[in-house]
Amino acid sequence: xxxxxxxxxxxxxxxxxxxxxxxxxxxxxxxxxxxxxxxxxxxxxxxxxxxxxxxxxxxxxxxxxxxxxxxxxxxxxxxxxxxxxxxxxxxxxxxxxxxxxxxxxxxxxxxxxxxxxxxxxxxxxxxxxxxxxxxxxxxxxxxxxxxxxxxxxxxxxxxxxxxxxxxxxxxxxxxxxxxxxxxxxxxxxxxxxxxxxxxxxxxxxxxxxxxxxxxxxxxxxxxxxxxxxxxxxxxxxxxxxxxxxxxxxxxxxxxxxxxxxxxxxxxxxxxxxxxxxxxxxxxxxxxxxxxxxxxxxxxxxxxxxxxxxxxxxxxxxxxxxxxxxxxxxxxxxxxxxxxxxxxxxxxxxxxxxxxxxxxx
Numbered sequence: 440x441x442x443x444x445x446x447x448x449x450x451x452x453x454x455x456x457x458x459x460x461x462x463x464x465x466x467x468x469x470x471x472x473x474x475x476x477x478x479x480x481x482x483x484x485x486x487x488x489x490x491x492x493x494x495x496x497x498x499x500x501x502x503x504x505x506x507x508x509x510x511x512x513x514x515x516x517x518x519x520x521x522x523x524x525x526x527x528x529x530x531x532x533x534x535x536x537x538x539x540x541x542x543x544x545x546x547x548x549x550x551x552x553x554x555x556x557x558x559x560x561x562x563x564x565x566x567x568x569x570x571x572x573x574x575x576x577x578x579x580x581x582x583x584x585x586x587x588x589x590x591x592x593x594x595x596x597x598x599x600x601x602x603x604x605x606x607x608x609x610x611x612x613x614x615x616x617x618x619x620x621x622x623x624x625x626x627x628x629x630x631x632x633x634x635x636x637x638x639x640x641x642x643x644x645x646x647x648x649x650x651x652x653x654x655x656x657x658x659x660x661x662x663x664x665x666x667x668x669x670x671x672x673x674x675x676x677x678x679x680x681x682x683x684x685x686x687x688x689x690x691x692x693x694x695x696x697x698x699x700x701x702x703x704x705x706x707x708x709x710x711x712x713x714x715x716x717x718x719x720x721x722x723x724x725x726x727x728x729x730x731x732x733x734x735x736x737x738x739x740x741x742x743x744x745x746x747x748x749x750x751x752x753x754x755x756x757x758x759x760x761x762x763x764x765x766x767x768x769x770x771x772x773x774x775x776x777x778x779x780x781x782x783x784x785x786x787x788x789x790x791x792x793x794x795x796x797x798x799x
Contacts, residue, residue: 459493460492460493462502463486466515468499469481470542471497471539478531479531480518480521480545485500507555509558510555514550520791520794526548530544579779589764598745602746605748607744607745608745609741610743611740619700626661627655632657634653635653635696636696637655640654662695670692670693673688673714674701676701678698678733682735683733687719701737701740708749716761
C-alpha cells in the first residue's frame with residue numbers, strides 16, 4: 440500500500456515533471472535498491488487524482504495504455520506475483536550492494552491476459568482475501584511486538600527502580616572490570632585451547648546468552664591468568680560501531696577476548712546471572728564517550744548503580760523468574776513470527792492460484 444507519510448518535496452522544472460508526473464492508476468515499481476534479502480521489483484498502485492506527484496530516481500512508473508484490454512489493478516497483482524515468486528530476483532544485477540532490475544528483460548515477460556471481466560473478478564477475489572490477510576498480519580505483528588516486550592517489561596520491573604529491603608551499590612564495588620587484550624597472531628590456533636573471542640563471535644548460544652566458540656584458540660601456557668575471563672563474566676563491545684549493537688553476552692566457559700571487548704567479573708556478593716540480566720537492562724549506547732570513535736571505559740561503567748537483594752538465594756530466585764520470562768517471550772515470538780510467515784505463504788499461494796486459473 441502506498442504511504443504518503445514521508446514524501447519528499449522538491450522544486451523541479453515543469454518540463455521535467457511532465458515526463459515523470461504520476462496519474463491515477465499508475466503502478467510504481469522499484470528498479471534499483473533492495474539488498475541481499477530483498478530483491479528489487481516491488482510494486483505499488485498510485486490511486487490519487489491530485490497532480491504534482493512524481494516517481495523517484497530509484498523507481499519507475501508503469502501505465503496501462505488501454506484500460507479496455509487490461510485492468511490496472513489486475514496488472515498490479517500480476518507484477519506483485521512476479522516479485523513474490525522470485526521472477527524479479529532472477530533478472531536483477533548486483534552493483535556495489537545495490538540491486539538493479541533489468542528493465543529490458545522485465546518488459547519482455549508475458550502477462551497472462553484473460554478477458555477484462557475475468558480480470559476484474561480475479562481482482563475482486565484477491566482484494567477481499569488480501570484485506571483479511573492484512574488484518575490478520577497486523578494482529579500477528581502487534582502480538583509479536585507484545586511478545587518481545589514481555590521480557591523487557593519483566594526486566595524493567597526488576598532493575599528500573601529500587602526495592603524495599605534491597606541494597607544499592609555500584610558495579611565497580613561489586614565487580615571487577617577488565618578489557619580484553621591483543622594477542623600476537625602467531626599464537627592463535629585453529630583448535631583446542633582457550634577460545635579467543637572477538638565481537639563477531641558474540642552470538643547467542645542459549646536463552647541465557649552464551650558465547651559461541653570462536654574459530655581462534657590460544658594455549659593456556661601462552662596467556663596469563665589476567666587475560667582469561669572466567670565463566671560468569673558478562674561481556675560487551677567497548678569500542679567502535681559495535682557499541683551501537685547494544686550486545687551483551689554471558690560467558691559460559693573460560694575465554695580470552697580482544698581489545699574491543701570489556702568483561703564484568705562479579706565478586707562474591709552478587710550472582711553472575713543477576714549481573715548479566717542487570718546489564719540487559721542498561722543501554723550501553725548511552726554510556727560510551729568519544730567524539731569520532733565511540734568508546735566505553737572502566738570509569739563509564741564502574742559508577743553504574745545497581746539495586747539487589749543481599750541474599751544470594753533471592754538473587755537466584757529472581758534470575759529464575761527472568762529466565763522463565765525470557766523463555767516465554769521467545770516461545771511467543773517464535774509462534775507469532777511463524778504466523779506472519781504462514782500468512783505470507785498463503786498470500787503467495789492465492790496469487791499463484793489466481794494466475795493459474797484456479798480462482799475463477
